[in-house]
Amino acid sequence: MRVRVDGEKCQGHNRCFAVAKELFELDEYGYSHEIGDGVVPPELEEKARLAVANCPERAISIADTEEA
Amino acid sequence: MGGPVEDWTTDYDIFDPAYIRDPYPVWDELRQQCPVAHTERWGGSWMPTRYADLFDIARDVQHFSSRNVLVAPAGPPPDHEDAEAMTAFEVGAPPITSDPPVHTWARRLLLPPFSIKAVAQLEPETRELCRSLIDGFLDAGRADAAADYAQQIPPRVIAGMLGIPKEMAGTFTDWVRGFLEYGLTNADIRGEAARSIFGFLRERIDERKEQPSDDLISYLLGSEVNGRPVPEPHVLGTCFLLLVAGIDTTWSSIGSALWHLAQHPEDRARLVAEPELMPIAVEELLRAYSPVTMARVVTEELEYGELRMCLGDKVLMSFPAANRDPEKFPDPDKVIIDRAENPHIAFGVGIHRCAGSNLARMEMRLSIEEWLARIPEFRLEDPDAVTWAGGQVRGPRSMPVVFP
Numbered sequence: 001m002r003v004r005v006d007g008e009k010c011q012g013h014n015r016c017f018a019v020a021k022e023l024f025e026l027d028e029y030g031y032s033h034e035i036g037d038g039v040v041p042p043e044l045e046e047k048a049r050l051a052v053a054n055c056p057e058r059a060i061s062i063a064d065t066e067e068a
Numbered sequence: 069m070g071g072p073v074e075d076w077t078t079d080y081d082i083f084d085p086a087y088i089r090d091p092y093p094v095w096d097e098l099r100q101q102c103p104v105a106h107t108e109r110w111g112g113s114w115m116p117t118r119y120a121d122l123f124d125i126a127r128d129v130q131h132f133s134s135r136n137v138l139v140a141p142a143g144p145p146p147d148h149e150d151a152e153a154m155t156a157f158e159v160g161a162p163p164i165t166s167d168p169p170v171h172t173w174a175r176r177l178l179l180p181p182f183s184i185k186a187v188a189q190l191e192p193e194t195r196e197l198c199r200s201l202i203d204g205f206l207d208a209g210r211a212d213a214a215a216d217y218a219q220q221i222p223p224r225v226i227a228g229m230l231g232i233p234k235e236m237a238g239t240f241t242d243w244v245r246g247f248l249e250y251g252l253t254n255a256d257i258r259g260e261a262a263r264s265i266f267g268f269l270r271e272r273i274d275e276r277k278e279q280p281s282d283d284l285i286s287y288l289l290g291s292e293v294n295g296r297p298v299p300e301p302h303v304l305g306t307c308f309l310l311l312v313a314g315i316d317t318t319w320s321s322i323g324s325a326l327w328h329l330a331q332h333p334e335d336r337a338r339l340v341a342e343p344e345l346m347p348i349a350v351e352e353l354l355r356a357y358s359p360v361t362m363a364r365v366v367t368e369e370l371e372y373g374e375l376r377m378c379l380g381d382k383v384l385m386s387f388p389a390a391n392r393d394p395e396k397f398p399d400p401d402k403v404i405i406d407r408a409e410n411p412h413i414a415f416g417v418g419i420h421r422c423a424g425s426n427l428a429r430m431e432m433r434l435s436i437e438e439w440l441a442r443i444p445e446f447r448l449e450d451p452d453a454v455t456w457a458g459g460q461v462r463g464p465r466s467m468p469v470v471f472p
Contacts, residue, residue, distance in 0.1 A: 011421040014184060015411075018347055029179040030426070053409040054351075056417045 001040040002065050003048045005032045009059035016051035016060055023048055032059075039065060070109075077102035081109050082139060082361075082384070083253060088458030092401060095389040104375055110253070111141035113363070113382040114375070115389075119397075119413070122390040125364065125372075125383060127418040132364035132383060133167050134420055135160070139363050139384055139460050140252045161309035162302055164362075164420065171419060173293050178306065178423050181229070181284055187426045190225060194431060197224055198438035206442060210449065213330070213439075214467040218322035221435055225427070226314040230307065231283025232272060243268075244315045245457075252459050262308075269307045273300065284310065310424075317360055318428045320463020322435045324357035325350075327464050328403055329436070330448045335405045340444050343437070349405045350432045355412035356403045358388035359463050362416065387413050388462065446471035 003023055005016070012030035016023070022044055024032045040048045040062070052060045073081050076094050081087065087094055098105050098117045105115045116122055125132050160166070163174035180186065201220050205211035223237035223244075243261045245251075251258025272285055280286040288303045329336050339349055366381040377383075391412045392400045415422035422428070448454060449468040457465045 011418060012179065013415065013421055014426060015351075017184070026184065028183060029176060030183050050408060054411050056411045056413050056421075058411075 001042075001045050001048060002038045002063050003034050003040050003051065004038050004061050004063070005034050006059045006061070007031065007033070009057045011057050011059075013056055015054040015056070019050045019054055020044065020047035023051065077105050078107070079109065080105050080107045080115060082115075082459050083110070088456050088462065091388070091458070091462070092392060095386070095392055099389070099393060104372065110139070111382065113139070113384050114377065115384040115386055117386055117389040117393070119390040119393040119395060122385060122387060122413065123417055126385060126413070126416060126420070129167055129419060131367050131370055133367050134165055134171075134362075134364060135167065136365050136382070137165055137362045138252070139361055139382075161305050161312065163306075163423070164309050164313065165305075168419070174302070174306070175419070175423065177288070177291055177293070177298065181287060182423050182425075182427055184426050187430050190228070190427075191430060191434065193228065194221070194225055194434050195438060197221060198435050199442075202438060202442050209472065210468065210470045212466055213326045213446075213469045214319075214323040214454075214464040217439070218326065218435065218464075219319045221322060221431055222315045222318040225431060226310060229284050230272070230310060231276075231281050231285060240311060240315060241319075244312055247312055248316055248460050249457050265308055265311060266304065269304055269311070273303060273307070313422075314424050314427065316457070316461045316463070318424075318431050320359035320457075320461050321354060321357065321428060321432050323464040323467060324359065324462075325353040325432060325436055326439065326469070327448070327454065327467055328353060328357065329440075330446055330467075330469050331451075332403070333445075335403065336440060336444060338405055339436070340440055345406055346433050346437060347429075348407070348410075350429055350436070351410050351412065352403055352405055352407045353432070354414040354429075355391045355397070355407070355410055356401075357463075358391050358412065358414035359461050360414070360416075360422075361386050361388060361460060361462075362420070385416070387416060443471045 010031050014026060014030055016032050017026055023035055023040060025035050026032055048062050052062055073079055073084055076098060095117045103116060103118045103121060107113060116125060163171045163178065166174050198221065201217050205216055211217060219241060223240040224234045227234050227236055243265050246257050246261030251261050276286045276289055280290065285307060288298060288306055291298050339345060362385045364383045364385060366377045366379060369378050391414060394400050415425040446469045449470050453468055454464050455466045457463060
């Protein structure tokens with residue numbers, strides 16, 4: 001699984017950071033970005049899904065890394 | 069117009085006392101019968117109540133401007149000759165009253181001092197404040213949780229950020245109520261409040277120009293936009309926003325949270341037993357008791373669904389109603405203290421997401437934690453005695469509680 005923040009949509013609610021600090025980092029303005037290449041270790045997949053579900057801007061997406 | 073409401077779909081009244089006390093049945097009815105209601109009262113407005121509509125309108129800043137975010141018309145200033153009163157109505161409060169492109173830099177200016185990291189530095193002082201307030205009434209076995217506690221916290225926190233003595237907190241509260249509560253339906257009161265706030269802030273700005281400090285006013289005065297200092301009227305407007313937007317909003321959130329907890333021993337017990345739930349609980353309380361309704365102004369004639377909206381029409385952004393929409397939130401009227409999926413828009417959505425949201429969350433979390441640590445058992449003395457304010461900001465204003 002891979003997680004990604006759409007920088008055009010993020011408005012800095014910081015909800016993803018609140019539920020999954022391991023996967024997201026914030027810049028000085030509070031806008032979020034996935035950490036590194038966004039690959040989600042299996043034990044954090046549920047947190048990644050919660051980050052998607054709690055983002056009011058629908059800015060976060062997850063994709064299956066199995067995909068070509 | 070005027071008199072009791074007979075048809076909420078065509079003649080709603082956001083200042084109806086029964087609606088302020090219990091708006092939820094009205095929103096349910098409107099969502100089903102007329103998801104974008106209309107009224108001629110209070111200057112006329114549209115009121116969407118579905119999450120999907122609020123989401124779309126908030127993000128369409130081209131057609132829905134923020135140039136006037138007040139839910140009721142300002143009316144003429146009390147004295148047209150009074151330059152300061154005029155200023156109060158025309159300067160605006162950037163970035164909340166700005167559209168792009170000004171909004172973009174005005175907001176960027178404001179975000180760093182309200183980041184999670186910056187706000188965390190205020191935690192020890194805020195916790196101490198909560199404790200000292202509780203010290204003041206703990207032995208009495210009773211308190212007004214709205215007036216003696218919730219109301220006291222935000223004005224002191226914002227005063228600290230602005231570098232203004234905390235003794236001004238009571239005055240701030242009076243001014244902000246004058247502007248956003250009593251003044252919403254009375255132009256004289258609103259003008260007087262705005263004049264007081266602007267006059268006070270102008271003096272503080274002059275002081276900081278002489279002697280900069282490490283507070284927000286000095287930060288704004290020392291900031292640049294496009295290589296030039298931020299214009300002073302802009303600094304004044306932003307300081308006005310910081311004062312007005314950060315007080316009765318958070319006070320209402322804290323008060324509503326305590327109103328809920330006073331009546332739900334199972335949620336109190338859970339938060340005491342599982343303190344790690346608190347951040348999730350705060351989001352759920354924000355969803356269920358969202359305090360803030362903002363307004364937008366239609367920028368050109370347009371068709372919204374089957375409705376025709378005209379240039380200058382006002383739209384009430386009833387984020388609180390969106391957050392109770394069953395299409396978006398299963399069992400929306402139930403507070404599920406550990407609700408895992410909760411994309412609420414209590415702080416709005418889109419480019420005007422509340423810049424102070426991290427601060428508000430911090431104040432809510434600490435104030436509830438400290439209250440429950442000292443007063444794990446409490447109840448409303450008389451549920452009917454609780455008084456509510458509404459319109460722009462909904463929350464309890466007097467809420468006597470008793471505890472053993």
